[in-house]
Amino acid sequence: xxxxxxxxxxxxxxxxxxxxxxxxxxxxxxxxxxxxxxxxxxxxxxxxxxxxxxxxxxxxxxxxxxxxxxxxxxxxxxxxxxxxxxxxxxxxxxxx
Numbered sequence: 076x077x078x079x080x081x082x083x084x085x086x087x088x089x090x091x092x093x094x095x096x097x098x099x100x101x102x103x104x105x106x107x108x109x110x111x112x113x114x115x116x117x118x119x120x121x122x123x124x125x126x127x128x129x130x131x132x133x134x135x136x137x138x139x140x141x142x143x144x145x146x147x148x149x150x151x152x153x154x155x156x157x158x159x160x161x162x163x164x165x166x167x168x169x170x171x
Contacts, residue, residue, distance in 0.1 A: 090096065139145040 136145070
């Protein structure tokens with residue numbers, strides 16, 4: 076058992092004596108962290124764009140309904156739009 080332990084410890088010394096392995100790991104870790112952060116930023120930007128588009132569509136529908144240029148029955152997906160119009164619903168922007 077002692078020989079196995081000694082062999083393992085000796086091999087670990089050899090491996091960790093060469094810091095290029097650790098350096099490569101650290102560089103790969105940094106690159107992956109950077110990629111994940113950029114992916115999250117891009118994903119957030121896309122969600123914010125969709126949210127902005129939907130809010131604009133809702134605003135236009137509400138304006139048309141309030142001006143009487145469109146009937147509430149003519150609005151596609153009227154349940155959602157009517158809820159927004161009646162309750163002044165503001166979609167959450169946290170966590171995007």
